[in-house]
Amino acid sequence: MNNKRIVVALDAMGGDYAPSVVIDGAYIALLNYKKKDPNFLLEYLIFGDSDLLTALVDKIPLLKSSSTIVHSEHKVAADDRPSYALRNSKKTSMGMAIESVKQQQAHAVVSSGNTGALMAISKVSLRTLSGISRPAIVGLLPTINHKVVALDLGANAECESSNLVQFAIMGDAFAKVMLGKDKPIIGMLNIGSEDIKGNDVIKSAAQVLLNQECLNFYGFIEADDITKGVVDVVVADGFSGNVAIKMAEGTAHLCRKILERAFKSSVFAKIGYLLAKSSLKSAFKSIDGRYYNGAMLIGLNGVVVKSHGGADKVAFANAVETAVELSKHNINHKIIQEISLLQQHMSL
Amino acid sequence: MNNKRIVVALDAMGGDYAPSVVIDGAYIALLNYKKKDPNFLLEYLIFGDSDLLTALVDKIPLLKSSSTIVHSEHKVAADDRPSYALRNSKKTSMGMAIESVKQQQAHAVVSSGNTGALMAISKVSLRTLSGISRPAIVGLLPTINHKVVALDLGANAECESSNLVQFAIMGDAFAKVMLGKDKPIIGMLNIGSEDIKGNDVIKSAAQVLLNQECLNFYGFIEADDITKGVVDVVVADGFSGNVAIKMAEGTAHLCRKILERAFKSSVFAKIGYLLAKSSLKSAFKSIDGRYYNGAMLIGLNGVVVKSHGGADKVAFANAVETAVELSKHNINHKIIQEISLLQQHMSL
Numbered sequence: 001m002n003n004k005r006i007v008v009a010l011d012a013m014g015g016d017y018a019p020s021v022v023i024d025g026a027y028i029a030l031l032n033y034k035k036k037d038p039n040f041l042l043e044y045l046i047f048g049d050s051d052l053l054t055a056l057v058d059k060i061p062l063l064k065s066s067s068t069i070v071h072s073e074h075k076v077a078a079d080d081r082p083s084y085a086l087r088n089s090k091k092t093s094m095g096m097a098i099e100s101v102k103q104q105q106a107h108a109v110v111s112s113g114n115t116g117a118l119m120a121i122s123k124v125s126l127r128t129l130s131g132i133s134r135p136a137i138v139g140l141l142p143t144i145n146h147k148v149v150a151l152d153l154g155a156n157a158e159c160e161s162s163n164l165v166q167f168a169i170m171g172d173a174f175a176k177v178m179l180g181k182d183k184p185i186i187g188m189l190n191i192g193s194e195d196i197k198g199n200d201v202i203k204s205a206a207q208v209l210l211n212q213e214c215l216n217f218y219g220f221i222e223a224d225d226i227t228k229g230v231v232d233v234v235v236a237d238g239f240s241g242n243v244a245i246k247m248a249e250g251t252a253h254l255c256r257k258i259l260e261r262a263f264k265s266s267v268f269a270k271i272g273y274l275l276a277k278s279s280l281k282s283a284f285k286s287i288d289g290r291y292y293n294g295a296m297l298i299g300l301n302g303v304v305v306k307s308h309g310g311a312d313k314v315a316f317a318n319a320v321e322t323a324v325e326l327s328k329h330n331i332n333h334k335i336i337q338e339i340s341l342l343q344q345h346m347s348l
Numbered sequence: 349m350n351n352k353r354i355v356v357a358l359d360a361m362g363g364d365y366a367p368s369v370v371i372d373g374a375y376i377a378l379l380n381y382k383k384k385d386p387n388f389l390l391e392y393l394i395f396g397d398s399d400l401l402t403a404l405v406d407k408i409p410l411l412k413s414s415s416t417i418v419h420s421e422h423k424v425a426a427d428d429r430p431s432y433a434l435r436n437s438k439k440t441s442m443g444m445a446i447e448s449v450k451q452q453q454a455h456a457v458v459s460s461g462n463t464g465a466l467m468a469i470s471k472v473s474l475r476t477l478s479g480i481s482r483p484a485i486v487g488l489l490p491t492i493n494h495k496v497v498a499l500d501l502g503a504n505a506e507c508e509s510s511n512l513v514q515f516a517i518m519g520d521a522f523a524k525v526m527l528g529k530d531k532p533i534i535g536m537l538n539i540g541s542e543d544i545k546g547n548d549v550i551k552s553a554a555q556v557l558l559n560q561e562c563l564n565f566y567g568f569i570e571a572d573d574i575t576k577g578v579v580d581v582v583v584a585d586g587f588s589g590n591v592a593i594k595m596a597e598g599t600a601h602l603c604r605k606i607l608e609r610a611f612k613s614s615v616f617a618k619i620g621y622l623l624a625k626s627s628l629k630s631a632f633k634s635i636d637g638r639y640y641n642g643a644m645l646i647g648l649n650g651v652v653v654k655s656h657g658g659a660d661k662v663a664f665a666n667a668v669e670t671a672v673e674l675s676k677h678n679i680n681h682k683i684i685q686e687i688s689l690l691q692q693h694m695s696l
Contacts, residue, residue: 244571
């Protein structure tokens with residue numbers, strides 16, 4: 001039951017390289033879908049400074065024919081407080097893009113702007129799905145053989161066990177759409193110290209999940225199990241989830257730096273690099289952060305995708321494609337179905 | 349004020365490859381110190397099955413002349429509960445090795461055994477240092493240019509702000525000894541979501557640390573700042589600290605796997621590997637986990653070093669050398685001094 005036409009609202013003024021990266025990324029996503037599925041229709045509502053945007057979009061006929069530019073007077077700054085951004089949301093490109101989802105003019109919104117503001121405005125404007133008390137940030141991480149879904153990546157520094165149970169349900173639906181798995185394996189992040197295996201919050205959440213037949217709950221995992229690909233979905237509170245994803249990014253970056261240094265350290269190594277170059281490039285594509293760009297603010301009445309603030313056009317295109325896939329496959333409908341299934345067995 | 353003779357107690361029956369790895373590792377550490385400092389005297393008390401140990405030690409004259417074997421009837425199993433290990437500690441190699449530190453027969457103890465048991469027995473036998481309410485696990489992580497100290501790596505899943513302040517003091521002393529820094533830069537692990545920057549516990553701990561002139565407190569850092577080497581000491585609760593170190597291990601392992609696959613993917617890549625091999629090996633030594641083996645259970649009246657359960661002989665030797673350095677430089681004396689300095693300014 002895929003939708004054959006999806007409208008994505010773009011906050012063209014958010015992120016370090018706005019609006020040019022947004023426009024170029026939107027065009028790349030458009031080309032990718034033209035190739036993948038010529039019958040599928042992708043359209044944009046582009047919010048921001050209309051003079052600036054018109055000049056950029058006019059240069060790209062294909063994009064122009066698929067887009068409507070909507071002028072916004074202001075934008076959310078990277079250091080705006082969420083409360084400030086919320087008060088002014090009606091006049092900012094971010095706020096207006098989110099509002100277009102609420103008004104059902106767009107299926108999804110993509111922004112590279114301030115995460116706190118995006119979450120605050122989305123929560124107030126779209127409200128949480130029935131049965132979900134707090135939205136989470138969900139994204140993909142690389143493993144040796146496939147991608148893995150992880151949440152919460154930083155929206156909720158502190159969680160109750162009911163939040164973690166809801167994260168598991170939302171992660172399950174997200175993995176079904178983004179990994180194409182029928183019964184994603186769900187693990188809960190814990191620590192390896194035999195002294196104290198976790199805290200009461202995760203213990204009681206795990207207890208609830210163990211008893212759900214409709215979920216494929218694996219149990220506790222440790223952080224080094226994530227990259228091994230032991231599970232398809234990693235459930236964590238927003239503090240440890242954020243530490244996990246940032247530590248993965250930092251360590252991958254460190255490995256690349258060490259590799260670069262090694263290849264520059266001798267003449268033999270330099271020649272070796274030239275010979276292995278194309279193999280290395282395609283291998284490292286599997287952990288290239290750009291292909292993991294696009295985290296969903298999940299648990300809201302609408303698809304809200306956060307692109308990295310420093311995203312380039314390839315990365316931004318990936319965020320747009322994430323928004324399209326989630327909309328096409330009715331992610332929120334899947335979540336609501338699972339919750340009602342679970343509610344027949346328990347009180348969430 | 350370095351000690352010229354250090355006695356290390358070895359739990360020879362702990363870890364996946366005990367006792368042979370313990371014996372071989374102890375010998376490597378002995379050789380390393382002979383080379384580094386011929387005037388320094390390293391001696392061992394080796395606890396475990398005396399028949400087995402005598403047979404192994406007798407084959408290595410240098411080790412034999414530096415060691416005393418002490419028979420223990422039992423050992424702590426990898427899956428023993430801490431409470432069980434504690435009750436039987438008088439008869440186990442781990443318990444007896446720790447007791448020898450308490451009785452001042454040894455300066456330090458090294459074990460690859462069950463972490464929970466090691467922590468429980470050490471806490472009861474050695475007790476915490478005056479001014480420290482809870483011991484932590486502290487270790488080293490790689491960055492692009494140097495090593496960084498991180499704690500707590502998993503002893504305390506939940507912490508109060510006073511614990512985090514004490515971890516900062518202990519981390520400072522550890523960095524002075526192990527990194528040789530005069531004024532180590534201390535950072536507190538936090539998350540990057542602008543929505544909620546951390547929780548009350550870390551906020552109030554940071555407030556206390558900001559006001560201490562004797563500590564070089566940097567403020568909050570995010571997990572990807574760790575590998576960038578922004579600070580020398582990372583302070584975290586045991587849950588997020590454990591997630592950080594295991595995620596780093598997992599990601600480094602993933603990068604190596606991807607690299608191996610790339611070098612096998614074509615004939616050119618294979619030849620490239622052969623040319624770059626020696627440069628790659630020496631570069632990757634800087635993130636080889638074996639050279640980071642040896643985490644201290646810090647905050648106790650005695651030096652207790654935990655080696656990885658799966659450590660090989662090189663890794664175990666590194667854990668022994670960590671124990672020696674910490675003992676030589678009177679790590680616990682440094683901690684006590686710092687605490688009394690801070691206590692003049694505040695109530696911890």
